[in-house]
Amino acid sequence: MSKVDVLLGLQWGDEGKGKIVDVLTPDYDVIARFQGGPNAGHTLEFNGIKHVLHIIPSGIFHKQKINVIGNGVLIEPAIFYEEVQALRQKNVEPTENLYVSKKAHLILPSHRLLDAANEQAKGNAKIGSTLKGIGPAYTDKIARTGIRVGDILEFDFREKYQLLKFQHLQLAKTLNFDIDSFRINDMTLDAYEELWMQSLDTLRKFKLINSEYFINRCLREGKKVLAEGAQGSMLDIDFGSYPFVTSSSTITAGVCSGLGVAPSSIGKVMGITKAYCTRVGAGPFPTELFDETGRTLCELGHEYGATTGRSRRCGWIDIPALRYACMLNGVTDLIVTKADVMNDFEEVKMCTDYIIDGKETDEIPFEFNEVEIKPKLKVFLGWKSTLVNAQKFEDLPKQLVEYLSSVEQMTGVRIMALSISPDRKDVLFR
Numbered sequence: 001m002s003k004v005d006v007l008l009g010l011q012w013g014d015e016g017k018g019k020i021v022d023v024l025t026p027d028y029d030v031i032a033r034f035q036g037g038p039n040a041g042h043t044l045e046f047n048g049i050k051h052v053l054h055i056i057p058s059g060i061f062h063k064q065k066i067n068v069i070g071n072g073v074l075i076e077p078a079i080f081y082e083e084v085q086a087l088r089q090k091n092v093e094p095t096e097n098l099y100v101s102k103k104a105h106l107i108l109p110s111h112r113l114l115d116a117a118n119e120q121a122k123g124n125a126k127i128g129s130t131l132k133g134i135g136p137a138y139t140d141k142i143a144r145t146g147i148r149v150g151d152i153l154e155f156d157f158r159e160k161y162q163l164l165k166f167q168h169l170q171l172a173k174t175l176n177f178d179i180d181s182f183r184i185n186d187m188t189l190d191a192y193e194e195l196w197m198q199s200l201d202t203l204r205k206f207k208l209i210n211s212e213y214f215i216n217r218c219l220r221e222g223k224k225v226l227a228e229g230a231q232g233s234m235l236d237i238d239f240g241s242y243p244f245v246t247s248s249s250t251i252t253a254g255v256c257s258g259l260g261v262a263p264s265s266i267g268k269v270m271g272i273t274k275a276y277c278t279r280v281g282a283g284p285f286p287t288e289l290f291d292e293t294g295r296t297l298c299e300l301g302h303e304y305g306a307t308t309g310r311s312r313r314c315g316w317i318d319i320p321a322l323r324y325a326c327m328l329n330g331v332t333d334l335i336v337t338k339a340d341v342m343n344d345f346e347e348v349k350m351c352t353d354y355i356i357d358g359k360e361t362d363e364i365p366f367e368f369n370e371v372e373i374k375p376k377l378k379v380f381l382g383w384k385s386t387l388v389n390a391q392k393f394e395d396l397p398k399q400l401v402e403y404l405s406s407v408e409q410m411t412g413v414r415i416m417a418l419s420i421s422p423d424r425k426d427v428l429f430r
Ligand code: GDP
Pocket: 009, 013, 014, 015, 016, 017, 018, 019, 040, 041, 042, 043, 044, 045, 301, 302, 306, 337, 338, 339, 340, 341, 419, 420, 421, 422, 423
């Protein structure tokens, strides 16, 4: 019986999960997404071409590997259709090696409308949602009113759809939302709904399965399964900076419920962190830089959202948050990305503790959103050199090694790999 290895983000998302999953895929038989939906944007680069995936797992470019969209994931059929089309344009035919859980929930156009209505109603307190309908669709799942992928095969699907849509429109009205002016990709709700309905035909052509049986069978047969996370631990519904979070369990625990595997079936937990820190949307970010350095990180790191194009907020690496994420996930191996972005920095800083009301702590406070947090910063000399010629860890400049050793020491987890460019070929394993 083999175990499910896990790869997930330890910060506020966009750590480079897509790239690393693609790099690790040759070592696995099955790649399975366990939560989130099209709020995710996972970027892969190889042969000079960039690919962005939202719902489809990042192992899809490896034809002989099975990719699974697990029950914990949300599927927006029109976005799924577009993603499939984009793959086909690149001569990748996903119907063969992509399986979809019948228990995955659907995002309806009216979930997206409700997402916008909720954000509008929040005013200044808005979360900065990607507006893909994530919150409302998971709300329906938990309220036991959602519609699942398997339902699109049933005769009463349209009826279920209309009923749920009606409830959504009622709710949007109570929020004083202007439904007539609402647009998705410049389309009215009705026009988008038509496209959405047509997209179901594409979804129906995939292998719609009970993915929990499939994955457990794979484990019994000794196959290697990699679970791919979306978002990051600090966006987790329970442990993130609530309410500035997403609506799913982004941590290792989410693998069990999002794929139907037992806790005892979890193997390695690989946690990804950038060598610095970013966040998109609203919410606390203790190490955020509002100065030239922050802007430099954003520019050199191309920190613009892969899903919404918004510029990401940037700051120094946050050890209290990283340690928290290692604890929640049981991280066994760390992967660090984007150290190359700081190649020209004179100095690099690391937040080792938070200072709250003059007191030092390394614990994320319950009042994370309200209290003023001053980061206690440790300064490292920059490495001031390119990393392009590095083939292995031993080739790295000593200042970078010192910085990475400090990350290991403070988290208590060994770094297994370092990514030094967006490209598939640039990962140094230890
Ligand atoms: P994900 O959501 O965790 O998959 O990450 P995103 O794809 O949203 O954002 C990561 C961005 O950084 C993408 O544009 C990647 O191409 C890029 N990237 C990943 N690893 C590295 C790296 O080591 N160095 C640099 N410079 N860019 C990287």
